[in-house]
Amino acid sequence: MPESSAVAPKGPWMHPSPHLTRLDAFRRSINRKYGLNLTNYTQLHKWSVDEIESFCREIWTFCGMVYTKPPTAIAVGIESMWPRPRWFPDARLNYTENVLIKGLAAHPDAVAVSACREAGTRWRHLTWMELRRQVTLYSSALRQAGVKQGDRVATVATNSIESLLVLLAAGAVGAIFSSTAPDMGAKGIIERYSQIQPKVLFLESTILYGGKTQDQQEKLKMAVGELKKRVKQLERVVVMTGPAWDDTGVIHLNDFLNVDLLPLEFTQLPFDHPIYILYSSGTTGPPKCICHAGGAALLQQKKDLILGADLGEDSTYYQYTTIGWMMWNMLVAALSIGSRIVLYDGSPLHPSPAFQVQLLEQQGVTHWGTSPKFLTALRHSLPDALPQLQSLQLAVVSGSPLPTETSDWFYSVFPKQVALQSSSGGTDLAAGIVGGNPIVPLHGPQLAAPTLGMQVEIWDQDGRNIEDSGQKGDLVITKPAYFDVFPGIWCHGDFISKDLKTQSYVIHGRSDGVLNPGGVRFGTADLYNVVHKFPQVEDCIAVGQRRPEDNDERVLLFLKMSGNTRLEDSLRIDIAKAIREDLSGRHVPALMFQVRDIPYTSNGKKIENLVRAIVCGEKVRVGGTAINPECLEEYEHYLHLPLVEEKAKL
Incomplete structure (x- = not known):
């Protein structure tokens, strides 16, 4: 057993040498340039939002954005955050060039990317020079396929070197990349890609997951057939792994790449030119396209990685993710710092979760x-x-x-030098909003501080800032921000509070999953924190039920039991007692039920809004959101429970 943390789990983790971090170097550089005396992160953050234009100028410089034409200003229209300001107008740059240039200059023969299949099989490594040569090949193939600036290139693929190369090649030519993981159903693929109209579609017809080889060919044939009807410019369908099938325009990757090499050219584009399209969950309608600007997304990500995580050119970053989650885009951005990245394709639970820890050790x-x-x-x-x-x-x-239980456990078993940062960001931003950094105390599972440049506040339903009250409310960004729950304010959708003692943040769940029985609002994470203490329970999900005929909302708690354990009344009573003691009597669910499974997205998020809609009798669109949609049918049985005003038995 490694030496456990010298800091008690309940106490804060502190960086042993904060003055050596890049974030503190940035603080000192601001003090020197502006004649300030900012002594801590709180003061630095306040300066970053009060002087947003100066802050963005310094981030551009400190993070090392590479360009062929400098911006003529930092922002135009910054005094009104909607319509969106024009950031760094007239600058010309290229996303892929920025991703490659630092590593090529610092250590061209060092490994840039390491990738493996499930359980650490089929390791492949590319040096920075090899990565550049492969980008040259892939971009040559795209150009000779007629792909040009503004065209869309899409993938249904695993977290592989090939997926990375498609993104970087698309970025080099000025095309717009979009991705989804291979567990997406045909309907989800069609819904997403019929909107963006790709010119080339990359697929994998065979994948490995959970120790089993899965044939995706029939699903992909269906999706491609429908897309061809809806997307007239879809000219090439490239199968990267597994067999191709006999159809017009469907070819294997080897054939697609069998082209004459062209010189690698980085199309110079405006700061706001799109680089990739991500998607909303699609639970309230067709998934909505979220188009990210290449310069804006990369600068935000570099800020988060360099200042928030202290990533450098000697770092190795491994993020378990599919290519359909924004964390994959964050992982790729680490290359722009000169860091090595590790790509893993497959289930993190196979052959066991412990293998992931072995991977951390083996890959440094x-x-x-x-x-x-x-x-x-x-x-x-x-x-x-x-x-x-x-x-x-x-x-x-x-x-x-x-x-909290998981955070305490982490600090008790991992080496004392390892920090645990809890963070919250969003697909809409492709970046972080609140989280840890190396110059603030980390208090267990709490989110230590807002990221630089973001004025984070907590608002109640009436639009009042309540962060200094310790009450729970909506996480909002007032500078720089936009969108529509509160006029002119970005409402992120997290239900959050501020710990007045630690000055850190606690997320209580999603705002759209807030429970409201008897007018008392609280988050689902409060309940999950208590239920996690019971080893008999493997997983759980809590939702509010209020059907048209109900006079109030009640909370339903669904429990997935460990092994062959059954949910007995005695355990219901114990759980209710623990919730009453840790939270309050108002937090105790009205009813608890055992279910076979809990619905999740491919990003590992519980799909509370779908379950809530089902038990409330609302029309549900599953789309491609859930990785286990078959489990949702079980929840339909709970639509016809007794009316809320009838006192339910525990």
Whole structure:
């Protein structure tokens, strides 16, 4: 067993040498240039939002954006955040050039990308020079396929070197990339790509997941057939792994790449020219396209990685993710810092969660991105001893709130030098909003501070800032921000509060999943934190039920039990007692039920809004959101429960 943290799990984790971090170097540079005396992160953050134009100028410089034509201003229209200001007008740059240039200059023969298939099989490594040569090949193939600036290039693929190369090649020619993971159903693929009208579509007809080879060919044939009807410019369908099938325009990757090499040219584009399209969940209608500007997304990500995570050219970053989640785009952005990245394709639970820790040791990972769900699985399956993990500096968890039990466990078993940052960001931003950084105390599962340049506040339903009250409300960004829940204000959708003692943040769940029985609003994460203490329960999901005939909302708690355990009344009573003691009597669910499975997205997020819609009798669109949509049918049985005013039995 490695030496456990010298800091008690309940106490804060502190960086041993904050003055050596890049964030503190940035603070000192601001003090020198502007004649200031900013002594801590709170003061630096306040300056970054009060002087947003100066801050953005300094971030552009400090993060090392590469361009052929400089901007003529920092922003135009910054005094009114909607319509969106024009950031860095008249600058000309290229996303892919920025991704490659630092590593090529710093260590061209060092490994830039390492990738493996499930359980650490089929390792492949590309040096920076090899990566550049492959981008040259892929961009040559795209150009000779007629792909030009503004065209869309889409993938249904795994987290592989090939997927990375398609993105970088598309970026080089000025095309717009879009991706979805191979577990997406035909309907989800069609819904997304019929909107963006791709010119070339890259697929994998065979994948490996959970130790099993899966044939995707029939699903993909269906999706491609329908897309060809809806997308007239879809000219090439390229099968990257697995067999191709006999159809017009369908070819194998080897044939697609059998072209004459053209010189690698980086099309110079405006700062706001799109680089990739991500998607909303699609639970309230067709998934909505979220188009990210190449310069804007990369600068935000570089800021988060360099200042928030202290990533450098000697770092190795591994984020478990599919290519359909914004964290994959964040992982790719680490290349722009000169860092090495690790790509993993397959289930993180196969052959066991402990293998992921072995991977960290074997690959010398310094920065690890994971999820609360995975850490919970690791906690229940970890052998007696961890590897030494001498390289690991930071673990960042995202995707859902981190339970206190899991945070305490992490600090008790991982080496004391490893920080655990809990963070929250969004697909809409492709960047972080609140999270940790190396010069602030990290208090267990709490989110330490807002990221630089973002004025984060907590608002109640009436649009009043309540962050200094300790009450729970909506996470909003008032500078720089836009959108529509509160006029002129970005409402992120997290239900959050501020711990007045630590000055850190606590996420209680999603705002659209807030429970409201008897007019008392609280988040689902509060309940999950308590339920996680019961080893008999493998997983759970809580939703509010209020049908048209109900006079009030009640909370339903669905429990997936461990192994062959049954949900007995005695356990219901124990759970209710623990919730009453840890939270209050008003937090106790009206009813608890055992279910076979909990619905999740491919990003590891519980789909509370779908379950809530089902039990409330609302029309549900599953689309391609859930990785296990078959489990949703079970929840339909709970639509016809007794009316809320009839006192329910526990």
